Amino acid sequence: IQTVRGIVAALSALSARCTVPVTVTVELPERPAPAIEGIAYFTVSELLQNISKHSGARTAEVDLWRTEDRLLIQVRDDGHGGASTDGGTGLAGLTERLGSVDGLFAVDSPPGGPTSVTAELPWRHRTGSAAGTAVARSR
Structure with missing residues (x-):
């Protein structure tokens, strides 16, 4: 996993491998605990792979932020x-994985699009982590 360099760098690397241009914000x-990250x-990663393989999309966006x-995501x-x-x-596997840590997973994808997936995880602190705010564009 590329989260060793931080979630910003890791998500930027993932977006660069997607077959459509991805904006990552x-x-x-601070960084969350390693397990949550x-x-x-x-x-x-799974969602961007699905976009590449199945969506027929021209563009994609990834947003990650903390609230309380x-x-x-x-x-x-x-x-x-x-x-x-x-x-x-x-997607069923993601629902199970997030549910196992008290997370939530919601898909809004009407026929004809667009698709919006929201994932919510519990915030757990990492000790000694640096802050990270970035916007990255791929392709």
């Missing part, structure tokens, strides 16, 4: 929609 006062990374005691694309947690293993 991270607004965090790892789940956030894995979640965005929650870490929020929103991934949006302008593809053809129709994504669902029913059937398949990708």
Whole structure:
């Protein structure tokens, strides 16, 4: 996992591998605990892979921010929609993974698009972490 360099660098690297241009915005006062950061990374990775493989999107956005005691992730694309947690293993697996740590996972993807996925994780502090605020653009 590339979170060793921080979630900003890790998400920028993920977005660079996506087949569509991705704008990444991270607004965090500090890095979350390693386990939460790892789940956030894995979640965005899976969602960007789905965008590359299935969405037909031209652009995508990833936003990560903290509100009170929650870490929020929103991934949006302008593809053809129709994504669902029913059937398949990708989105259903993310629902289970986030649920295992008291997280939430919601998909809004009407036929014809666009798709918006929101993931919410509990905020857990990391000791000795630096603040990180960045906007990264890929492609």
